[in-house]
Amino acid sequence: MRPSCLLIRRAYASSKAVCQQRRQLLTLAIETSCDDTSVALLEKHPNNSATLxxxxxxxxxNREWEGVNPLSAHISHQETLSALVKQALQKLPVQRPAIAHIGNSLLVPTKYGTETRRKxxxxAVTRGPGMRSNLNTGLDTAKGLAVAxxxxxxxxxHMQAHALTxxxxxxxxxxxxxxLNGDHSPAFPFLSLLVSGGHTMLVHSRDLCDHEILASSSDLAIGNLVDKAARDILPASTIKATxxxxxxxxxxxxxxPEEKPDYNYRPVFNNKGNFERLPTAYERSLGVPFVLKPYEMEYSFSGIGAEVRRWMDSKPDMDNVERQVIAREAMRVAFEHLASRVLLALSKDNVKDVKSLVVxxxxxxxxYLKHILRQVLxxxxxxxxxxxxxxxxxxxxxxxxxxWTGIEMYEAGWRTNLDALAINRWSIxxxxxxxxILGCSSWAREEKVLL
Structure with a gap:
């Protein structure tokens, strides 16, 4: 059940009131939202620098399925996560003997014998969004470590973490x-373009927990589109060799394929300042999404994928030169579509103070995405x-x-209760x-923060 709007506003308002910590902070983090099992040890120092x-x-x-297979990914997490945590323990910083005690230290077996390391x-663990069973593998492991x-x-x-990377x-x-205490860059506010296989969002990141979604995809995520287009365009031998x-x-x-590619790209706008379909050396070309709704703050990538498929189906024996043209065109049209909504956002008064675009x-x-965005801007x-x-x-x-996101949230006073459940859909x-971010259950708050 969604908490009341009043409680959410109070939680968000109070999130700004806690003093930032200046002591050393060390966290072990776990990520299992999709098909990547990852563990990290990150330390933040009093001067705001960090050591990984x-x-x-x-x-x-997942090559057998040519895409993420949820069951196989879940099994992979279960097979590999514990071993990664064990490896991470070997890299815990050594605890100074003068201050070592049971509350701040762990005895870690190493090849040199048992050593006292910092606890x-x-x-920190990914709670969502993602595949629920995969998230549970990481969350349950994290709970066990927290209790032990x-x-x-x-x-x-997970998406907040991408924005703060x-x-x-x-x-x-x-x-x-x-x-000296350094400032983290970029400073709030900034724009975030979060682009992956599961998400496409243009976000106005105002503060740690305040990320307003300005535009999102109404169908495919851009990463999904690019992967599908790749399976259609790439020669079978190339797919097999991946x-x-x-x-x-x-x-x-x-x-x-060049080591330093010459993209030979310059944006072309019509007299209304919008992107248009561009001709190619072939009979076909790719159209611009939302050509009839150029000012809609929304993304749509399914049409690009459908046009790519029709182009490929029109020539079963297509040579690699034409395939390469289609690959470049598919990415260009998709990336210009991303850029078009960034331009729309920058025309709004409440975004004019933004000086950075995080991708x-x-x-x-x-x-190529980086090049296109720079050229368009x-x-x-x-x-x-x-x-x-x-x-x-x-x-x-x-x-x-x-x-890192765990550290920023921890310093803001946030903790997660042990009754927390994985969240497959969780907005920022x-x-x-x-x-x-603060609208879900199981958040706890510590008002007093050590300096």
Whole structure:
């Protein structure tokens, strides 16, 4: 049941009132929302810098199904998570003997014998959104560790973590020995373009727990579109040779095989400032989504996929040169569609104070997307808008972003009760029907924070 709007407003208002912690914070984090099993150990230092002591990920082999198989992913989590946690314990920082006691230390068996290591201050874990059974594997493990070590639990919203990933990157890049407290970048407010196989959202990130969804997909997520298009476009031999089911990455390499590709891209607008269908060297081309609704704050990618399929079906013996053209066109049209709603958002008065656009999620690792967004923004007078892309290894699902978001929420005073359940659908927008990040049950609040 959704909490009352009054309770949600009170919770959100109070989330700004807690002092930020300045002591060391160490967390062990777990991510199991889809088919990636990931564990991280992250430490935040008093000067706001951070150190990633451990970060590993094992991805379920879904090649047999050419996509994520929920049951296989669930089994993979159960087979691999405990081993990753065991590896992480080996990387816990050594505890200083002068302050070691049962409350802040763990005895960890190592190849050199038993050593006294620092106990994490809390456990962070993805609580949602995602596949419920997969989430439960991580959440149940996290609860067990929290009880065994007698430390707090913090359930993290996966999409909130994607939005905050650049702030993790800025903390990791800071000097941990510097005396001054650094500021995390980007500062709120900023725009977030969250693009993955399961989500496509343009978000106005105003604060830690206030992320207003400005536009989302009414059908396919963009990552789903790119993967489906890849399966249609790529030669069978290329599909067979892939080591995973990240077909979008393979499609990008197929479309731009050069080490330093020349994208040869400049945005073309009509006299109303909108994108239009562009001709190709062939009889066919790909249309622009929502051509009759160019000002609708919404995304739609299913039409692009349908046109790609029709083009491919028209030539069963198509050569690789034409396949490469279709690959480039499919990505261009999809990425321009993303950019079009960013431009619409930037025209609104309540977004004009934004100076950064964060692009995160698995599709954010696509360099052609980065190039198109920069070119479009520059062409429309937004040269000063900073484009923030996390490193590719932090664009896809990972426990490091869960650890960082856990730390930001922990410092704001939030804890998760042990009766918390996994949430397969969980908005990040407090205006949504479920109340957003703070709208779910099992949140606890600590008003007094150590400085």
């Amino acid at each position: 002591h451990f970060h590993e990920k094992i991805t379920c082999d 994490p201050d809390f456990i 070590w007698q430390i707090p639990l913090l359930g993290v919203n 650049p702030r993790l990157v800025s903390a990791l890049e800071m000097d941990s020995t510097a005396g 080591s995973d089911v990240m077909y979008g990455r393979t499609l990008e390499k197929f479309a731009f 995160s999620g698995g599709v954010a690792s696509n360099q 520059d062409a429309r007078g937004f040269e000063q808008m900073a484009l923030v892309f996390p490193p590719p290894k932090l664009c896809t699902d990972n426990a490091a972003m869960i650890a 927008d407090p205006r949504a029907e479920d109340g957003g």
